[in-house]
Amino acid sequence: AQKITQTQPGMFVQEKEAVTLDCTYDTSDPSYGLFWYKQPSSGEMIFLIYQGSYDQQNATEGRYSLNFQKARKSANLVISASQLGDSAMYFCAMRHNAGNNRKLIWGLGTSLAVNP
Amino acid sequence: NAGVTQTPKFRILKIGQSMTLQCTQDMNHNYMYWYRQDPGMGLKLIYYSVGAGITDKGEVPNGYNVSRSTTEDFPLRLELAAPSQTSVYFCASSQSGGMSEKLFFGSGTQLSVL
Numbered sequence: 001a002q003k004i005t006q007t008q009p010g011m012f013v014q015e016k017e018a019v020t021l022d023c024t025y026d027t028s029d030p031s032y033g034l035f036w037y038k039q040p041s042s043g044e045m046i047f048l049i050y051q052g053s054y055d056q057q058n059a060t061e062g063r064y065s066l067n068f069q070k071a072r073k074s075a076n077l078v079i080s081a082s083q084l085g086d087s088a089m090y091f092c093a094m095r096h097n098a099g100n101n102r103k104l105i106w107g108l109g110t111s112l113a114v115n116p
Numbered sequence: 117n118a119g120v121t122q123t124p125k126f127r128i129l130k131i132g133q134s135m136t137l138q139c140t141q142d143m144n145h146n147y148m149y150w151y152r153q154d155p156g157m158g159l160k161l162i163y164y165s166v167g168a169g170i171t172d173k174g175e176v177p178n179g180y181n182v183s184r185s186t187t188e189d190f191p192l193r194l195e196l197a198a199p200s201q202t203s204v205y206f207c208a209s210s211q212s213g214g215m216s217e218k219l220f221f222g223s224g225t226q227l228s229v230l
Contacts, residue, residue, distance in 0.1 A: 004158070033215045045159075045206065045221040052216060091158060095215055103174065104219070106158030 002027045004092050006107035013082045014115050020067070021077040021110045023092035032096040034075040035104070036066070039089040048090075051075055082114045118142050122207050122222035129197040129229045137192040137225050139207030147210045148190040149219065150174075150182065152203040159206065165190055166213065197229045 003026040013019040025034065036048040051059045051066045059066040067076040079086055092107040120141045129135055141148065146167050151159040151174075161174030165184040179201055181193040190209075194201060204226050208219040 031215065035218065043204070043224040045208070045219070047218040047220075050216050050218060093158075103161055104159070106160075108156065108158050 002029075002094065002096055002105050004094050004105050004107035006092055006110050008110045009108075010111045010113070012113050012115060013079075015084060016081055018078060018080045019082055019112065021079070021090050021092075021112065023075045023077065023107060025073050025075060025092075025094050027073075027094065027096050029096040032094055034066070034068070035093045035095070036064070036075075036077045037091045037093065038086075039091065039109070040085075041088070045091070049077065079112075084114050084116060087112060087114045120207055120209055120220050120222040122205075122225050124225060125223065126226045127228070129194075129227065131197060131199065131229060133197050134193070134195050135197070137194070137205055137207070137227075139190045139192065139222060140188050141190075141207075141209040141220070142188065143209060143211075143220065144187060145209035145211050145220070146187070147213055147217075148184065149208040149210075150180070150190070150192045151206045151208065152176065153206060153224075154203050162192065162205075194227075199229050201227065202229045203227060 005024045032053045034051045038046045049061045049064045051068045063080045065078045089109045091109045093104045123138045149164045150162040160176045163182040165171045171182050204224050206224050207222040210217045210219050
């Protein structure tokens with residue numbers, strides 16, 4: 001069964017340091033997409049980055065990069081030079097091609113606190 | 117741009133009451149979704165729509181109804197509210213259902229059923 005696992009309920013990082021948020025996934029479908037969303041205290045979910053299963057390069061978007069290790073089925077989010085505004089919940093999600101590909105499967109999230 | 121707008125932001129219902137959560141988007145997106153987020157949990161899909169007049173069930177549709185009469189609006193109806201429907205509800209939209217298509221979310225509705 002398709003599943004997303006985020007094993008870190010909470011993380012702390014010092015401002016200006018880098019932090020890695022873990023995400024592992026399980027799917028038997030060779031075609032899938034992986035997403036990271038940020039949910040600040042205001043509540044709105046904000047798209048950060050996307051990685052396709054066939055993408056040869058790791059995705060990057062500004063200070064966000066995705067460490068995609070296909071064989072290990074992991075898609076870790078790396079935030080470089082952390083800022084106070086990065087304090088939020090972070091969700092990993094997967095969309096797969098089998099069946100209803102409009103359904104995103106979500107992890108439970110990781111709470112990140114950036115300390116000044 | 118307003119993006120995806122949800123109303124109300126907060127609501128308290130008594131058991132058995134009904135209400136409609138409103139959602140509208142101004143991006144001319146074809147796809148719209150309703151999710152619920154329970155404490156400490158990921159999002160669960162309630163209903164979705166691929167265009168005006170077309171809706172389909174998600175993972176947790178029981179106790180809810182939707183309609184999509186226009187591209188912009190996708191209201192969620194709760195009939196006979198139950199405590200199990202206490203949750204935060206998010207409306208989202210996307211241009212298509214493609215693999216890489218990102219979702220745009222509203223700011224959520226916090227609903228308590230007492």
